[in-house]
Amino acid sequence: MNRFVTFFKSQGFAILLFHAGVLLFSWPILSLATESGETYIFKHLLIGWAIIVALLVVVGQCILRGDKSDKGD
Amino acid sequence: MFNPLVVLFILLIYFGLLFILAQWVEGKSALSMRIAGSPLVYSLSLAVYCTSWTYYGSVGKAVTSGMLFTTVYIGPTLGIILWWQIMRRMVRIKNRYHITSIADFISARYDRSVSLAAMAACAALVGSTPYIALQIKSVVATFNIIAGDPGPTTSWVRDQIGPLSVILMIGFTIIFGVRKLDPTERHQGMITAVAAESIIKLTAFLACGIFITYVAHNGIADLFSDTRAMGIDLNKVITLSGPVDTPYSTWATYLLLSMSAIMFLPRQFHVSVVENGNEKHIATAMWLFPLYMLLITIFVVPIAMEGLRVGFDKSMADTFVLKLPMWYNRPWLALFVYIGGVSAAISMVMISSMTLSTMLTNHILLPIIRAIKPLEPLRRHLLRLKWFSVALVIVVGYWFNLAVGDSFMLVNMGMISFAAALQFAPCILGGLFWERGNKIGAQLALTGGIGTWFYTLVIPAFAKNDWAFQSIVSNGPLGIEILKPEALFGMNSMDPLSQSVFWSMLINTGLYVTGSMLFEAKATGMTLARDFVHILESSDKQPYRAGEATINLTSKTKTIVETLTHYVTKSDAGTMFVSSIRRAGLSGRRKVSLNELAELLGEVEKTLTGAVGAAEAHSAVMSADVYTDEERAKLSNMYAEILADLKLTPGELKKRVDYHKERESLLSNQAKNLEQRVKARTVDLEAANRELEAFSYYVSHDLRTPLRAIDGFSQALIEDYGDKLDAEGLDFLNRVRNASQRMGEIIDDILSMSRMSRMEVEREPIDLGEIMLEIVQTFREREPDAKTEIEIQANLKIDADPRLVRILLENLVGNAWKFSADKETPRITFGTEEAMGTTWFVIRDNGAGFDMQYGDKLFQAFSRLHTQEEFEGTGIGLAIVDRVVRKHGGTVRAEGKTDQGAAFFFTL
Structure with missing residues (x-):
């Protein structure tokens, strides 16, 4: 569990997620969604966005949890 | 349609309730403090980002540019991923340097440069003006939609809603945020009100979206299907960036601008950095705020589709969200949506004008006042200056709306502001991560970046209404086409916004790096740079300025006295507190520093220790809820900072x-x-x-x-x-x-002295007078013809060794007897005298005396002040006296004058 927390709150994961997010919402991934039809881009954006928000929930909780356990140490 | 006066009245009631909420928080009750200091309020206050631009403009942008509007929220979501690395630094720096605005932050990083602060303040003012104009425009436009015109008696409200809105906004901002001077520049009441407004605007927007999608239709698929049925090609509406030649560059530009705006727009900096009371709140905001943005945009496309489906004109797309409930004859839903829209606009105007007024006052007006001597008395009117600044900022925004507002859709005006905020990014990010970045680099960067932004974005904005600017935009200045603002250096492969961002960032970043590389920072600037860059490494530093009195002592007094009343009566508790205050040197103080508060608690603990013991007193003081979480963190960090100042690792x-x-x-x-x-x-x-x-x-x-x-x-x-x-x-x-x-x-x-030296002192109560009397009798028996008069004081009792005392007195009396024998009436007295704070035994005679300059030789063995012919003797007697006295732990001294007698003083 601690490794999980450490991983999600790490700077490395944040940078990885940032780049993944930028890629997800930029060319060429977006072009694939655009060419697939009217609702695909809508779904792609909302679902991709929701996934990032969900991961941010995990990151936020890991930071808070990590902070508590740091204090506990 | 509502009566304009009714709408106005409802709005006033709504803001009255918000004011009551803010006042309740400012009252600092335990519950209100807990709510105001919660991560939820912090996260919701960040939603001041979602202004009327979001509220109304997103739908407008969705109609004209497809999904491009989502970049305004996806960009911040991506930027927020790095907040724990970036925002935490900024918050710590804010805490350490008591930063009050984004201009203050830049100035603090670059050698506390006054010029940089003024430049940043000017840039923030110019950059925010279009945004404030946008809010005023939305309030005025939507009021005219929601409020019908029932007759001439109330039409003045519709006609004057613009100036009326400006007056109300100025009033609200002053009442909520600048009512009094707060040295910490934190406004928990106002922030809680903004958080409440965020809930209202989200709820209202969701209510509209849910109504359109799930009441008017059976879900999104049904809505899309109905839209298609009306002959609308969704492929032409739901595009990436609308009908532009370069959709991906436009998309990327919007992403970049939004990513920076969430941190560098002055109002965002204020709510996220200046108003942050606990850096852990960032962790909550990192997911709660993106979730908020996702929710507030989720129904944008359905509302846009529905607006088109029911036949609203595309040019009115900004108002679809308000018009649709009215079209469906849901006036109360429409009113609720309107209140949500006003909340979005007012919260933005309040926070922006408040932080801009701080910058305007601190970094522009005060330096001017300081420079112009006749204006110096104005410094005593800092609060009024802030009020004036608030009014000025909002009035200028209103003027901008009148000047260019009609030529722009809301979202375009917002992007001009975003591009201005982006100009702060190189200075701030460089300042956080690059030690070499210095003041000259920052000055060049801001000048170049803001200049390019103004030239390539603001002038074209004015050109929509102004002929002189139109000529520059169309043909370039003086007809030089290569300098055309919207196609600078011949770049026409990007849309105007993208090329503006490209050139301004190239110039801004280039000048920052070049200036920083070419010029060296001063020693103070280098120290600040090191501190900023290594802020996370140097410990969890939060505000520490030992000398700065920012804590209201009155608010702490109640808690401390209550703690004491657990042990003593109320009046005694008051007395103990007052004495602690006096000992801590805080008499008459209303505000104290954290250091002083800690010292006061130390004194209180000491006082209480006298009543309940050290352990209980310590426990009582520790468990007293005197420190807020923030102060506790500061105190903890103060110790950490002391450790850091020692330049030692733990x-x-x-x-x-x-x-x-x-x-x-x-x-x-x-x-x-x-x-x-x-x-x-x-x-x-x-x-x-x-x-x-x-x-x-x-x-x-x-x-x-x-x-x-x-x-x-x-x-x-x-x-x-x-x-x-x-x-x-x-x-x-x-x-x-x-x-x-x-x-x-x-x-x-010699044998006598030797014997005496070997004797141990055995004290017992004796009367020196009696011993003296015995000795004198011996002398009289030996010399019956002697005429010596003896006077002995009665009751000379003391604990001493009688054998040694006898030797002592024999020697002293023998001396006195011998040296006074030649006198006509020899006289010896023995008694006590007070001198030098001690009672001395004294033997006086009226004999030959001695010269005081040889007094120090008197008690040395074999030392004599008279010849053998004058007075017989061996010179041992007084040496024996000295030894006896010293054996008793006493002192002996002599006074005398030649031919006028001598006196020997001793203690035992």
């Missing part, structure tokens, strides 16, 4: 503590060794002294036998052979006898 500190402990232990051991050696030496010395005394005793004793023989045989010689010797021979023999007798006396005295 490991090094431990080593040093261990070293000092070891050193102390060594010193202690050495001291013990030394003490033992002294004891040993003392024992040796005492043994040696005893041996020496024994030696002198035995030598003296053994000398007496030959001396007696010399004296005896000399006497026999005189008696038996005196007739055979001539007169000279007899004289020689008499001299031999006298010398041997004198030597015998000396030996007796």
